[in-house]
Amino acid sequence: MLDPCAHCEEMMQPYVDGVLTEAERDEAEAHLAGCSYCARRYRFEEELRHFVKISAVAPMDASLKQKLAALRTPLE
Amino acid sequence: MSETGSETPRRLAQEARDRVRFEEEALALADQVYRVARHLVGSKEEAEDLVQETYARAFRSWRSFTPGTNLRAWLLRILTNLNIDRGRRKQRTPDTQPLEEGDYFLYNRLEESTGDSTNDEERVVERLSQDDVVTALSAVPHDFRDVIVLVDIGDFSYADAAQILDIPIGTVMSRLHRGRRILKREMAEAATG
Numbered sequence: 001m002l003d004p005c006a007h008c009e010e011m012m013q014p015y016v017d018g019v020l021t022e023a024e025r026d027e028a029e030a031h032l033a034g035c036s037y038c039a040r041r042y043r044f045e046e047e048l049r050h051f052v053k054i055s056a057v058a059p060m061d062a063s064l065k066q067k068l069a070a071l072r073t074p075l076e
Numbered sequence: 077m078s079e080t081g082s083e084t085p086r087r088l089a090q091e092a093r094d095r096v097r098f099e100e101e102a103l104a105l106a107d108q109v110y111r112v113a114r115h116l117v118g119s120k121e122e123a124e125d126l127v128q129e130t131y132a133r134a135f136r137s138w139r140s141f142t143p144g145t146n147l148r149a150w151l152l153r154i155l156t157n158l159n160i161d162r163g164r165r166k167q168r169t170p171d172t173q174p175l176e177e178g179d180y181f182l183y184n185r186l187e188e189s190t191g192d193s194t195n196d197e198e199r200v201v202e203r204l205s206q207d208d209v210v211t212a213l214s215a216v217p218h219d220f221r222d223v224i225v226l227v228d229i230g231d232f233s234y235a236d237a238a239q240i241l242d243i244p245i246g247t248v249m250s251r252l253h254r255g256r257r258i259l260k261r262e263m264a265e266a267a268t269g
Contacts, residue, residue, distance in 0.1 A: 064106075072099045
């Protein structure tokens with residue numbers, strides 16, 4: 001048997017993805033309620049997902065936009 | 077089917093209008109397509125080439141798009157296929173090494189690096205920079221990166237990602253799971269050296 005925090009770590013991704021069964025979710029939440037070590041890491045995971053989602057790359061150059069528009073079929 | 081003399085020009089005019097509309101809708105998505113491309117490939121120049129090839133192909137084969145279906149997914153399927161075709165797989169070494177680092181690894185490393193365990197997790201995420209994400213993603217092997225970029229950045233469902241990449245949903249999920257761990261390892265590297 002894994003130690004409870006290692007088990008909780010394994011459940012973190014499916015928990016955040018919302019794909020655990022109800023029983024598994026209850027089990028994770030029961031552990032999280034009494035374990036600030038894991039609870040902090042779960043909160044961090046959610047923030048990290050958001051941080052990655054908004055990760056900025058510079059927007060495309062206007063010149064690329066013009067090149068794309070130039071690929072259009074010319075109107076007759 | 078026989079056509080009267082006046083139907084053909086009318087049909088051609090309709091087709092021209094459909095095509096113009098398709099092209100306009102596709103171009104309106106260019107920023108989003110570029111953003112995905114920029115995360116998928118290593119450099120800005122490569123991303124620009126890839127987006128141009130994608131639009132060139134999309135405009136040529138616009139008739140194969142079914143109106144009313146997801147145009148963004150259709151464009152990104154072209155893009156990911158082109159990206160796979162263009163021998164990007166120089167480093168075609170899928171990451172099959174056992175991964176030592178689990179899902180808590182990045183948090184633990186960030187916490188250690190400041191020796192601060194007062195643990196305000198708001199401040200822990202603030203130790204990362206947006207550049208760290210971009211640098212770390214470029215170090216994730218392609219098969220994993222494709223899935224992360226589509227699902228976690230592009231907001232596609234598992235089913236859409238599976239269709240775009242032409243792999244089973246189960247593979248999307250397993251690559252995503254492993255890919256996120258690899259990404260965390262690379263982010264820890266980028267953020268704490």
